[in-house]
Amino acid sequence: MQKIIDVHYPDIKQKLVSEALNVFYQIRDVPGLKKKPSTSELLDWLKLLLNEDIPPEALKEKDSTKLIPPLHGALLKNEQDVHLFERLAFLARRESRN
Numbered sequence: 001m002q003k004i005i006d007v008h009y010p011d012i013k014q015k016l017v018s019e020a021l022n023v024f025y026q027i028r029d030v031p032g033l034k035k036k037p038s039t040s041e042l043l044d045w046l047k048l049l050l051n052e053d054i055p056p057e058a059l060k061e062k063d064s065t066k067l068i069p070p071l072h073g074a075l076l077k078n079e080q081d082v083h084l085f086e087r088l089a090f091l092a093r094r095e096s097r098n
Contacts, residue, residue: 019059037075045074
């Protein structure tokens, strides 16, 4: 995956790539997704992160009130998957408060 990213974004900061890949694979592991994010969605998401100047630290967020990564809709193309992901994040946030 790293080689594919390097071809498309040769000057991208590796810290951002590392954090983005962690999020990407975590989202791919979410049970119940109809369409897991593909390489194409990852590349689109990286482009958005670069354009919006999102720092790598924003992807590493451990605060349970901010479990949804920035611009996550680029990774989840299916609207049902977006709702499922957001619902799971909401439930995890609520559970961590108890």
